[in-house]
């Protein structure tokens with residue numbers, strides 16, 4: 001009898017819990033509908049798990065398959081606003097109903113933070129995919145860009161109006177403007193013009209009260225914080241106003257490969273010595289991965305590919321290379337001259353001849369199970385350390401490391417100008433990646449490999465703090481707990497790595513604009529509980 005009634009109790013409470021969550025969801029839908037501008041029909045904007053479009057939509061822009069496995073927590077609803085007012089309503093309603101909210105623009109977050117919450121359930125996703133207007137004003141060298149657009153669409157719309165305008169942001173064209181720019185946004189124009197955030201001149205965001213604020217209304221502190229403080233800590237970015245930069249009508253690109261047998265180690269040593277001091281029109285990154293040696297597919301070597309963009313023609317490029325980096329052996333026939341928009345496609349690895357219209361499809365060329373980490377290098381890594389790195393790369397199934405040059409404009413922007421602090425003194429950035437195709441089973445092995453590699457590299461990279469790029473989100477560096485009052489101290493661990501001394505200012509802005517920590521995730525900027533304020 002006692003057993004039966006406790007079973008009944010459990011069943012009843014399960015039913016109650018279930019209907020409570022369904023009721024909350026229905027309340028959310030009703031609340032958003034009532035609070036939105038009804039001139040734009042909204043009923044098709046709510047996609048619930050009981051419909052066949054839910055899973056394809058959830059998966060659509062997600063890049064890291066690790067966060068799409070069946071055991072990954074799923075949202076109660078994906079809301080796809082069609083109008084700025086819908087975003088305002090969804091912030092207000094989720095706040096008033098106490099439902100945890102995630103916001104997604106391009107879905108490229110390395111740790112799936114825009115569509116998976118590991119710390120809080122239930123949660124909903126606001127997916128900005130339908131808010132992707134781009135308004136280019138060539139006369140004024142600027143554009144207003146809506147957060148759901150991809151960076152490739154931005155490049156396309158700029159190039160459509162002018163062959164001599166560009167924008168300095170990411171190399172991968174499917175990145176979402178909303179999440180990408182707010183974390184920094186580097187790319188092949190960075191040595192000449194800095195980052196996406198260095199060229200953002202205004203924005204519109206929805207704050208925690210559901211209000212739309214532009215730069216003037218939000219004030220310089222908050223406008224500072226969203227230019228590099230990382231996604232989803234301060235509000236929902238609706239629009240960025242970006243400043244366009246000049247590019248020549250003809251640019252030159254090349255890719256030159258060296259294996260270990262072709263003196264890759266020596267060439268890379270030289271690259272490390274010159275790369276931050278090269279002519280600012282020249283950006284040469286190195287993509288490094290194992291490959292099979294010659295025709296024998298079981299014999300592996302390390303392949304280093306030097307991929308470059310030069311803002312000028314090949315004649316001048318050859319002169320620059322002969323003077324600064326002759327060890328690479330660049331010849332005129334390695335060089336391809338083209339327009340800037342074609343160079344965007346080239347660097348994003350689209351096959352040669354792909355028309356630029358592919359950029360309007362938001363096509364992603366990278367969807368994998370992966371774990372990644374980042375490092376900043378201040379002094380060249382010695383040859384003996386490189387030998388150890390090659391050994392480790394050769395032991396892993398599918399590793400990849402990309403080395404990105406700094407210097408030029410990056411060194412001239414003060415560390416406190418934006419929250420992004422990795423400026424003068426940085427020679428290059430490293431991204432470490434391990435990819436795999438076998439789902440959940442092999443994950444532990446590859447995570448273990450990359451963590452060991454990260455430990456091995458510690459002596460050769462930045463220290464105190466060991467710096468990291470916030471747009472290469474890495475939850476190994478620490479996470480917020482649901483109990484907010486213990487967060488600040490723990491958050492300093494990763495906060496100082498991503499932002500150095502700017503972390504404290506980010507925390508103080510957060511306290512001012514979102515004291516109840518409505519915009520939160522595993523690595524959002526924490527609030528300081530009043531007990532810790534002196």
Ligand SMILES: Cc1cc2nc3c(=O)[nH]c(=O)nc-3n(C[C@H](O)[C@H](O)[C@H](O)COP(=O)(O)OP(=O)(O)OC[C@H]3O[C@@H](n4cnc5c(N)ncnc54)[C@H](O)[C@@H]3O)c2cc1C
Nearest residue numbers: 105106107108109114171172176178179180186231232237
């Ligand atoms: C294949 C690949 C290539 C990459 N290449 C580059 C590169 O060349 N240069 C570079 O700098 N970075 C690069 N990145 C990293 C990229 O900049 C970050 O992953 C960035 O956060 C992606 O933005 P998103 O909108 O696509 O992602 P999302 O996953 O949608 O968002 C990322 C974060 O921002 C938040 N967010 C999203 N939209 C908004 C919004 N509107 N307002 C407020 N917060 C928001 C999300 O909640 C999440 O926390 C690359 C990533 C991948 C996967």
Ligand SMILES: *[C@@H]1O[C@H](CO)[C@@H](O)[C@H](O)[C@H]1NC(C)=O
Nearest residue numbers: 022023025026048049050051
């Ligand atoms: C799906 O679930 C939502 C939210 O509970 C509900 O409003 C809707 O009627 C359901 N649709 C179908 C087709 O069952």
Ligand SMILES: *[C@@H]1O[C@H](CO)[C@@H](O)[C@H](O)[C@H]1NC(C)=O
Nearest residue numbers: 137139140141142201202241
């Ligand atoms: C150009 O942009 C500036 C700065 O945003 C603005 O003040 C000016 O009015 C704009 N001019 C035109 C012609 O739109």
Ligand SMILES: *[C@@H]1O[C@H](CO)[C@@H](O)[C@H](O)[C@H]1NC(C)=O
Nearest residue numbers: 293294295296297298299300
């Ligand atoms: C290929 O390389 C492997 C590993 O170095 C070696 O054992 C094998 O003999 C080579 N095969 C041929 C056909 O050369």
Ligand SMILES: *[C@@H]1O[C@H](CO)[C@@H](O)[C@H](O)[C@H]1NC(C)=O
Nearest residue numbers: 410411412413414423424425
């Ligand atoms: C960058 O740092 C170096 C070394 O500390 C210094 O000599 C140089 O003046 C700095 N450059 C800028 C632009 O601040």
Ligand SMILES: *[C@@H]1O[C@H](CO)[C@@H](O)[C@H](O)[C@H]1NC(C)=O
Nearest residue numbers: 481482483484485486487489
């Ligand atoms: C939250 O963390 C603080 C500091 O560690 C602790 O004192 C407090 O008891 C915790 N609260 C809850 C509800 O766990």
